[in-house]
Amino acid sequence: MPYDPASYDPAPYDTPARDTPARESRATGAEDTLTPEDWRAAGYTPPTGIPMLNAGAPGAAPWPDRMRTLLRTPMHERPGYERTPTQERPPEVHAKNVPRILDLTLRIGELLLASGEAAEDVEAAMLGIAHAYALDRCEPQVTFTLIGISYQPSLVDAPVTADRVVRRRTSDYTRLAAVYKLVADITAEEVTVNDAYRRLAVIRRNRHPYPVWLLSLTTGLLAGAATFLVGGRIDGKAWLVFANAFVAAILGDRLASLIARRGLPEFYQFVVAAMPAALSGIILSFIDLGLRGSVVITGGLFALLPGRAMVAAVQDGLTGFYITAAARLLEVIYLVAGIVIGVMLILYAGVGFISNLNPDASLVGVDYPPVQLVAAMVLALAFAMLLQTDRRSLALVTLNSAIGWSSYGVLVNADVSPIVATGVAAGLVGLFGQLMARYRYASALPYVTAAIGPLMPGSAIYLGMLSFAQGHSSAGLVSISRAAALAMALAIGVNLGGEVARLFMKIPGGAERPELYPALPRRAAKRTRGF
Incomplete structure (x- = not known):
């Protein structure tokens, strides 16, 4: 569903409390008065979201391919999945689940990093989990001993961040395979948050395959x-x-x-x-x-x-x-x-x-x-x-x-x-x-x-x-x-x-590449090139 500038309405982001003239002045200064074009020019996601695409939806391609594509794309250019009516939730329910989703994301990322996965693959998995649970504006960050993730709905909403320290490293590839299967099911939107926690607990309790x-x-x-x-x-x-x-x-x-x-x-x-x-x-x-x-x-x-x-x-x-x-x-x-x-x-x-x-x-x-x-x-x-x-x-x-x-x-x-x-x-x-x-x-x-x-x-x-x-x-x-x-x-x-x-692998969208991609081409990561 392409984005329509005429549908932009800043009213939901107005500040309702205006007790005094001073407070009203401060609230008016904090209001979102930018147009969608201003938001895009500034490099931020518009408050009404970014265009939703069917391309790259669950099942279209393996989750590492889909998530690497999004991970290497600036946040304001990342396409989101088109949510079905059953996946849409009231804002208060969605906000209540944000800390649990971020915690689940960090726990799975910790297991992947401790098993020796490359940092980019860990970030791709974390981004895929957050994306599957409708947190489309997340930025994961992985270092050798610390992983973090930040979710910011828009500039007018407070961001939510969480971190987790990786203190122990394991060499259990059986557990790694189980975590990969869990991430695949989550990114296919087949697992709820509660079920994901249960499966993660089972994975942690599993015994090693060899004595x-x-x-x-x-x-x-x-x-x-x-x-x-x-x-x-x-x-x-x-x-x-x-x-x-x-x-x-x-x-x-x-x-x-x-x-x-x-x-x-x-x-x-x-x-x-x-x-x-x-x-x-x-x-x-x-x-x-x-x-x-x-x-x-x-x-x-x-x-x-x-x-x-x-x-x-x-x-x-x-x-x-x-x-x-x-x-x-x-x-x-x-x-x-x-x-x-x-x-x-x-x-x-x-x-x-x-x-x-x-x-x-x-x-x-x-x-x-x-x-x-x-x-x-x-x-x-x-x-x-x-x-x-x-x-x-x-x-x-x-x-x-x-x-x-x-x-x-x-x-x-x-x-x-x-x-x-x-x-x-x-x-x-x-x-x-x-x-x-x-x-x-x-x-x-x-x-x-x-x-x-x-x-x-x-x-x-x-x-x-x-x-x-x-x-x-x-x-x-x-x-x-x-x-x-x-x-x-x-x-x-x-x-x-x-x-x-x-x-030689299938890329997200395949031959049916949406019209948004030519308008917003994928940019290479910035590197120093001799200067």
């Missing part, structure tokens, strides 16, 4: 699979290395859990978790059996590297959320520093005792494709279980990891730079992960985060630490720089693959 003892064994399996991925051989010695990495990873996991129950920060947990694998590698280097202690240490690193936080940091930076991106990147730096300190303490002791640590024994390239492909798939499967991924999604995650590692192996064997090969492989993982997520109507994180596990730069980090421990500072800097370049290529590739997938 603690199984997760501990899975940690060992991940480290053990990484030894085959790095070593590339199957023989008696390889199985002994696997067993050492398996036991060391489980011991590190239990020690980290023990100090976590004591309330120590996550940094110290990573320091302690990295020590058993490094100690096991040092012990193997003393034994004259030809066992590769460096492979054990490298395998232990794969179980600790924060791939989820790294990908989210780069994605936030690429989409313009620089504060959140910087905070996530700082978190990654601290966690990696904890791993480095834990391993370096053991390495310095081992080098002091002249242990036989050979850097070349920790990296063989892609020389044994069948063995390394199976190892990569097992590693991704174990990683997905550690992230509490739903059982029904494990097969797709494993398949996506096979696609990524196979493409990486083909490119490396074709003499392509490992950094370029990592970026291309990560792009394919991001592309297929986004397509799998669209097929399952879920978040792309479960299909991407675990699948990039085999591509993590564990070997480069270990080589850098060993070089520093042996006194070769130049070689250590080269290895650490290479690890940083691999990590950046990995994160950018995943993000680019997801953006490419969205190019």
